[in-house]
Amino acid sequence: MTQTSDLHTRLAKLLDRDDALDLFRGAIGAESITGNEANFVAYLASQMEKRGIEAIATAEFEPGRPNIWGERKGTTSHSDNTSKRLLFIGHTDTVHVDGWREHWQGTEREDPFGAPLIDGEVWGRGSGDLKAGICASLAALSLLDAAGIRLKGDLAFAYVGDEESGQPGSGISAGVKDYTNRIKAGEIAKPDFTVYVEPTRLAVYPAQIGFYIADIKITGKSAYFGVPELGKDALKAAHSVMSALWSHSDDLKSRGHHDLIGEGFLLITGLTGGGFIAVPEECSLSLIRKLLPGESLDDAAREMEDVIRSAIVDPDIAVAISYPAGRDHPLGGSAAEIDPTLPEVRALSEAVAGAMAGRGTIEGAPFWSETPFFVNELGTPAVYCAPGDIRNCHTFEERVDIEEYFAGIVAFACFMARYCGVAD
Template sequence: MSAALTERLLAAQDRDADLRLLKDALSVESVTGNETPFARFLEQQMAALGLATGAGAFLPGRENTWATTAGAEGPNLMILGHTDTVHVRGWEAHWDAQCPNDPRRDPFGGVEREGQIWGRGASDLKGGICTAIAAMRLLRRAGVNLQGRVTLAFIGDEESGEPGSGVSAGAKDLVQRVRAGEIAKPDFALYVEPTGLDVYTAQIGFFIAELTLTGKTAYFGTPELGVDALKATHAVLSALWAHEAELAAGPKHDLVGASSLLVTGVEGGGFIAVPGQCKLSLIRKLRPGEDLDDAIARFEAVLGQVDLAAGLSLTIDYPAGRDHPKGGSAVEIPRDAAPAQLLAECVRQSWSEAGRIGGAPYWSEMPFLTEMIGCPAVYCAPGDIAVAHTYEERIASDEYLAAIRAFALFIARYCGSPDI
């Protein structure tokens, strides 16, 4: 059955239309905060397939969109991804310095070159979104009707980096609509973060911490009148790096490795005077099985053991709350879960180079599904996370086209169909 359906999907696929869909998607700028134009583009694409569409603001002027099929006699599959991308500041200057007049200098050009489609969001994750929509279109072209239901949901505010945004406001709104019954609760979810078409059943967690050490500035000629925050920072950094070494030597998860801590920035001083304030930024990675509250408590205990001089204070801010007020949870589902194994099998039939079970070395919005609405979920989509957020973001055309067939095969087999 599966082999025959694979051949049927291959024969029905419209390569040019699928590539055009992706190029058109890339032409719509959707940097975090400006998701609505792309959400409306997607709503139009889904409506053209005869799906029942919906849309709603998750914050003023910023919209999510979703659509569902009519089937209701089988399981409910949700395929979702975020509509926002990171910024494009510096993109054109990069390309002008490397290759003047290269058409890839346009981050929204969707240029096809050397078997790759280039542009902001190609990998992260408009390639995955277009894969899902094109897979639904392919099933329609191949005459495959579904017994179960498919919900496509595309949500904003996943990326961080723009002021006042990047707190998963779109995912929080989606969860509320599922709980209220406005969107049907899925039995399984596929989130289209780039995985190279492997199937990720686990992901890391994280928290970001911003530390401020405050002392007292004083003229350099009379340093005894000040309290040196920069000197205290040395002791804090030493404690943090010792904690980092402890984590690296600790337990490891076989799919995502050990927990870690990385100091990402230090800022202090700048005047010819005793530094009165110093700021540190860091990110802490959690492996599945670690509780975020416990990790924060352990981190704060490390800082509490630092002997600060009189007149010094230390404050901690956690600016990146996601499913947790201070960060994002690490989660996993059983790697032998039947839908995950089925998806991996469908990928291998369409793209033999992939279909492995793995773990995400990044954080995305799986916990909103697994922890908040009790829906098992995985990540799977074409694209390479290594080129995401870079000036050379791209996706391989053949991998993208194979992903469309793999998703269509999975949808048909998971939801069931009288036509296969």
């Protein structure tokens, strides 16, 4: 048996499952729909203190909306360049629960924050996205303490708000922007490697898509239906635009395949328009564009705008295009990737595989989250990895397999020990 597998076995036996489950259920019970992150941050502050995390600090990125972070210093000073600093980070906010109670009325699942354990799964809003990951990172530190393992390198923990979209005036990654700006300013030490605890079913994601959302308003001129020649049909113009955009998407798919995240494309997601027995004066489209690592958001948007404008042949038809979902870029979110063969990526993959059979595969993120702030802006390698299944998040089915959660704790603890080094 290898030294690594010995550590997995030892930690799995020492894991306090009752404590880990209580931590997780309490996190779900601390409602934190985007805008109300402070409620969960208060819970995290008490848990971080209880688990021996030091230098705990909070700061508001917007009034009443705090981030929280802290660290456990290693036995070797980070400043001497011989030890490493490992960061676990996740977002504190969740999407809304509109319709949840009505959907599950009269069942054990009725309370979206009740965190019932049903058939080996913990249910509730935020369970997968991403309180399982946050709790696994905290419980992993407690597990190392229970094993008497002291690390040479530093462990850092940061939990930030405003990642989710859907609430008015929010969802622009204001929390992580504030946190990474503090790193740039030297207020917070820069990590050497970052694990962002988005749900991956314990796969390791070293690459993720980029995106932009575009809202397109096409304006013509209304006219009575009996004299349509006096109008300018916005709906007809929109048909031409959509046909051109679908053709553009086919072209994007043909340009190349990324080994981890596939092809780029464009998806029209909404159409509204029409009038009352009249030539339609306005029509609005919404779309989302998937970008691959290496693609420029500016270039991609400019290309799409050229496609739209070339599809409208009537100079009296006006087009306005806006981009409502800026993240690390004013137009949207940048794609990001790191080398999947990096030793730390492989080490995390092996740590997960040792904790749960069939997990730890290296894949690509079919979503956008906040590692570009580290990879692209700070030059810090970052991956996604955590228990939970993104496919049931944001739905009435959100839940996490409890054995996967426990395995995540063991995996994170093993990776912490391997990456940071164990003190004699």
